[in-house]
Amino acid sequence: MGLKAYIHVSNLKTEIEWLIQKNNLNLCLECGKCSAVCPMLNFYGAYDYGRSPRGVVERLTFDPENIDDEALWYCLTCNECTFYCPSGINFQDFMIELRSLLLRNGYKKYAHFCSVCGAYLMPKKEFEYMQKDPNGKIIGELLSICPRCKKNNYSETLRRIAPVHKTLKKL
């Protein structure tokens, strides 16, 4: 019986190549529709090719080594580009999966983490953008803790301030 055991030699480059293939980045015709619908102009005030979906796709298909790059952490994964891409490229999934991969491999400096448990929340750039809101300080506090930690925090607070009703029946 030959059940072959695959010794999976994984390195970052092959993993990225796999993500590229899985999400159809190869099919990019470089038409620029994704960059044209990307809201980054509204969010970041300026258009930078390097941060645009097309720019990221091109850079990674031609130069997959260069991944310690802040430009990979601007995307808001809003899905506009994926929705309109005529070649069927799933850029949203790609970005999410790529960042996951980068974080696992130690590329953390452009990411924003939960101040309690250290889980990944969002790109630093997205966090900075959100803080531009007039209620920035409040939003900053809200966005510095991951949802689970927030929930735990709340339960903790509740336990401290709310008395336990002895009359609560056990269901």
Place this chain on the structure above:
Amino acid sequence: MTRKAALVIGGGVAGIQASIDLAGMGIKVYLLEKKPSIGGRMAQLDKTFPTNDCSMCILAPKMIECSNHENIELLTYSELDELTGKAGKFKARIIKKARFVEEDKCVGCGECAEKCPTKVVDEFNAGLGQRKAIYKYFPQAVPSTYVIDTDHCRIFQGKKCGICKKICKANAINYKQKDKVLTLHIGAVLLATGFDLYDISPLTEYGWGKIKNVITAMQFERMMCASGPTGGHIKRPSDDREPARLAFIQCVGSRDIRHKRYCSAVCCMHATKEAILAHEHCPELVSKIFYMDMRAVGKGFQDYVRRAKSEYAVKYVRARPGRVIENEENQNPILNYEDTVNREFVAEEFDMVILSQALIPAESNLSIAEKIDVDIDEFGFISIPEALVNPSGTVKEGIFACGFCQAPMDVPDSVIRASAAASRVAEALSCYS
């Protein structure tokens, strides 16, 4: 006994050319066309690339040849009901729909249409302008007989009218006319059903249907045509002003996995043509064509594009625009695009935007394919199983196809394929007997 006769389904330029060739070879041809006149899409064009010949002028002699040729019988406003038999011995049942106007009496004077009280959106003019409930499909229609649109005519809606009948000096109007059923005995069938225009309303990012000054290429074509709804004047739909800056967006619905994956083959050229013609109409007009690949592959096409750049103020920008939004003050469309060669994001205002809509195989292909038992592919094109060695043959013996109904192609290629199919039909007919 094999009848040395063939049925050509579709009276566009491919069907017309095939009919003339077959008739010239001594074969009897029944040219079937569901619209009230032959001519097809080419009759809707103003001018044709790359010669800039007036489309109707080069097509009309062929249309007239079809109607006068002793071997060709025109069956317009008719549809195929049933096809039985096999190669060499087909029997076709045709329904010749009632025009409610006697063909041998009508002289095409047009007085009935002038006085008809009912206005209908004109499909020949791509939705721009209106026609009457009694109408001639277009001015140079062959045959030139008028026809009553029973969906809108007051008499057929149970209301009072009868004006056309009173007016007609030739006494040609007959509200009681019935559909006619004809049985044809033919040896072979040739499909030449051509194309329809893809409905681009789902592409909401371009605003067609919402932003007034965004129109389709076919609408623009009708606008520029001297016999069209604006008498050949280019006018912005919102305020009737002449535009000074035009934008053409290519591949709207084509080369798009969400709509039609294939390339419609002719849009790069027809956009160039329209930009050239627009500049001829208004010398101050400048155009920008937004493309991905400039597919000018035919004879003389590259030179045509070069002339557009150097002589007709046409700029080519390699970009697929993301959105078209409207400037509320003046209703100018604004294009958001990334110029891929300069890597710049641009929001540019234009006076009018023309969308080169995807072209799809005739929607009637589905029902025809069922009736005659041929295959169609996922897009609706007639399947040509051995496209390499047998470019006209369908899956069924005795049934052939030519022109756009088999694959996207322009007029010269359609004419070539039509003659090629005629040769195959002639060969087949001589083999069957």
Place this chain on the structure above:
Amino acid sequence: MSIRVGVFICHCGTNIGGIVNVQEAVEYARSLPNVIFAESNLYTCSENGLSSIRNKIKEYDLNRVVVASCTPRTHETLFRKNCELAGLNKYLFEFVNIREQCSWVHMKRHDDATLKAEDLVRMGVAKASLLTPQEDLSTDVIRACLVIGGGISGLSASMALANQGYHVELVEKKDKLGGLLRDVNMVFPTNESSENLLGPLIESVLEHKNIDVHLESELIDVKGFIGNFTATLRTDSKNEEIKTGTIIVSTGAAELKPEKMFGYGRFDNVMTQLDFEKKYKSDYHGLNRVVMINCVGARIEERTYCGRFCCITGMKNAVLLKQANPQADINILQRDIMAFGMVFEDYYRNALGAGIRFMRYNVDNLPEIMGSGNNAEKVRVYNELIGREVEIDVDLVILTTPLVPGKDNEKLSKMMRIPVGNDGFFLEAHQKLRPIEFPSDGIFVAGCARYPTEISECIAQGYAAAAKAAIPMAQGRVITDALISEVDPLRCSSCGRCINICPFGAIDWADRKAPSGETRKVALVNPAECKGCGLCVSSCLSGAIQLNGFNDEEILAMVNSVIESSEATF
């Protein structure tokens, strides 16, 4: 018999009516001598217009018809036939062009355009009054076709005609049939060998009882006209004459060898697509780093046309390479990918999916090939869309070049008087509606002789040319126009000018017996070959030649009618 002229002035929608005051012109026409009837039509070429003319001919007993509308190039045959249907000799019809020659060139000067239109109509009426009835000629057609060139187009055309019962003489310059396709390894999109495609076809052609194949034969001369061509072939230093009714030119083309471009000729591992297919066949061992450069020698100043299917050829080879070596690094440097239509676009998508990279470069910034000795090692290209220069190591560089016109095109052009375009390929009669016919009747073109064409299109063109050739052969005879020139032998001074100047070779010497008994040579026009161009008429110093329908009297009448008119202003 009195001359009764009917004048029909067309509005042509707004093409004429928007500039010329047609009603005024009609009123004016009524005042002209010999004009019995005049009216206007919206579209004279439509069914209504034509039937109106027929009715008025009968009603008013007209014996001359003048139509003032667009160009005779599109509608002259139509209007002539229309007169015939009404029982009038079709050469008693005169066409006046008030669109291309008036309304279209004077779009902003409505009043002047109207006056000019009236002048033109007056000239037309003056000429029409002098027209005399003519009869067309009919010649028999030999039921055989000469197919020049035994490539895929010629083979397809031959089979199509032979299967319908016509005799075919297939002439091929090489010692084997198959043409350029023989050099191709695998064909797109089926990926079968070209042998698979050609083998059965060549066998059928060689075996067919209706086809005579002449291998290693060259065409030396062609004489004659539709229905009656005489071709002289040279095989093995022997000449042979064959007579056919029609001719199909399917002489193909050749692949451009881009000397001195991108290291071609200098580096051994820089080659064209066909070179690649011939050298490697299907053994791609060791080819792991390949760069293809598209549009080499095409879409440039010196050669503006596009090769049409070379993008697809490149992709086919790229995919085959990638399938053989899945880890291979294959880059295609391009300037627009011409994957038009349905099959090609899907193939492009597959090529992208297989991992083949496409990089766009600009024609003003060509890629550089660098190497040492006779081995290319690197390709440097400025990738226009990412704005960066890229350097690629290579094992092999393939240059995608277009097809260029065959070397014999000029020679054949002169031999058969068929035109060659600016690009060197044969020029068809009309690019839109007559793509495989020549202006000279009876001669047709198919395949790459006309323009670079992919295989399925070549086969389609072969069949299409066969259909066109079959028409005169099926009918058995052709009718030739009556408006041809005639030599008056009494005036002919035997100078021979007309014989030299005729572009169709329609005039030749003929013996004529003088009353004294001597024979002298005079010029004689072959009515079947004469196209009525009039060059002979203007070349004749003795005034011996006249063109029917355009004789001196008729032309002078037109000129006089303009000069004598009181409206003329100078």
